[in-house]
Amino acid sequence: MRHRSYDQMGCPVEACTEVIGGKWKGEILYILFTGTKRYGELRKLVSGATQRMLTLQLRELEEDGIVQRTVYPIVPPKVEYSISKRGESLKPIIDAMFQWGKDFLTRAPKDRLKPTPERKPKAAILR
Numbered sequence: 001m002r003h004r005s006y007d008q009m010g011c012p013v014e015a016c017t018e019v020i021g022g023k024w025k026g027e028i029l030y031i032l033f034t035g036t037k038r039y040g041e042l043r044k045l046v047s048g049a050t051q052r053m054l055t056l057q058l059r060e061l062e063e064d065g066i067v068q069r070t071v072y073p074i075v076p077p078k079v080e081y082s083i084s085k086r087g088e089s090l091k092p093i094i095d096a097m098f099q100w101g102k103d104f105l106t107r108a109p110k111d112r113l114k115p116t117p118e119r120k121p122k123a124a125i126l127r
Contacts, residue, residue: 016093019061019064019066019090020066020090020093020094022057022060023049023053023057024046024048024049024053024054024057025057025060025061026094026097027046028042028046028054028057028058028061028067029061029066029067029083029087029090029094030094030098031045031046032067032081032082032083032087033083033091033094035082036080036081036082037080037081037082038078038079038080038081039058039079039081042054042058042081058081061087065084065086065087066083066084066086066087066090067081067082067083067084067087068081068082068083068084068087069081070082
């Protein structure tokens with residue numbers, strides 16, 4: 001977290017948003033609530049995030065005690081990420097955010113939503 005003290009009105013909300021705020025943290029948490037994942041799995045599932053950004057956001061979640069990182073001393077190295085006991089308390093919040101977002105997207109004016117880029121087949125890109 002950025003701040004060391006939260007002594008003003010609304011600061012608990014700020015503390016919460018600092019922990020889960022970040023372009024990919026919500027998605028990472030939502031995925032980890034389905035179970036433990038290896039880094040490579042997360043990399044595939046959070047496909048829009050760069051490797052650097054995914055690593056940075058996972059580290060921040062780990063520093064805040066929300067995500068647990070387990071390193072297995074084998075060759076090649078194996079690293080797994082899971083939700084910590086502290087992070088479990090965020091599940092109802094993340095679920096509520098998912099539901100709110102789903103409802104919002106179904107009711108939002110279509111011109112306010114970003115268009116989904118059309119994906120070209122890989123063969124077309126390579127030509």
